[in-house]
Amino acid sequence: MTPMKTVKDYIRTIVDFPHEGILFRDVTTLFADPRGFRIAIDQMLHPYAGQPIDKVVGLEARGFILGGAIAHQLSVGFVPIRKKGKLPGAVISEHYQLEYGEAVVEIHDDAIQPGERVLLVDDLLATGGTAAAGIRLIERLGGEITGCAFIVDLPDLGGHKRLLDMGMEVHTLCAFEGL
Template sequence: MTKFSQELSDTIRSIQDYPKPGIIFRDITTLLGNPRAFRRAVDELVQPYAGLKIDKIAGMEARGFILGGAVAHQLSAGFVPIRKKGKLPHDTVSIAYSLEYGLDEMEMHVDAVQPGEKVILVDDLIATGGTAVGAVQLLRQIGADVVSACFVIDLPDLGGRKKLEALGVDVRTLVEFSGH
């Protein structure tokens, strides 16, 4: 683990047995509340794409909105919210996706991304990959070129990163935690 990864992981709170027994919830609100760590995390997420023409940053509800908005600002790109079904006020496109514990649906505005636009997907954490895979499929459904998916945290034991890479999506993460 690099010094940066260790410093960043030290700002992330781990909560035992949440939301259910046996799960360790990785809470980034402590990272977000630390100005230096928040700035450094955003800078690290942005760095590989600085100088490239990125049209949109898509952030998944809810922590992806915070990180994605900051990344979009740094890259001078637009921001696209990907939300749970029923939360957006205009015409939407939606997709069902698998979670560890069932199915859910997410949606985005039908006009949020134009065909061929270069998009980076941003969220706080990649675990099993169900939500991220669904978001990539949703973006591609309306013609987006998904350049990359970026996350602060990777839980590699759960295999989400590999699922995204199998779809041909470059994945960037800043820290890893073993287990759930």
């Protein structure tokens, strides 16, 4: 009997992408496999089973895939956090630092109501910059973050600790050492 595959087994590593020396953890192979995708969604949901959650927020872009599936399973609404200029209508913005430069993410200013309980999801937690910006947006709208769920943690880049230091509950399915 073949051993059961873990989420990590479905993720491929691409060497030197997008830059030399980077090991890119590609979750598209996980998404493409129906069993792998189901395992990932089920495991991301598991810690929050029975908890009251009003909305799932997904970070652009792979967080949309996960967030939509998780929101469907929970029978709650889904809210995207997008890169600047991608959302129609009134938005609030949050700037954050990248390795080289700055970026901006946005959310509709009416997407989350004060007191709504929110689960933040994305595919990968690296430095935590995008997730931290998303958390600040949700909190500015009055949302209460019940947790942050990711498939992959890159612990050497410090994002997990950064979110814990912000008082967040962080759940990841697997970790890859190094960059």
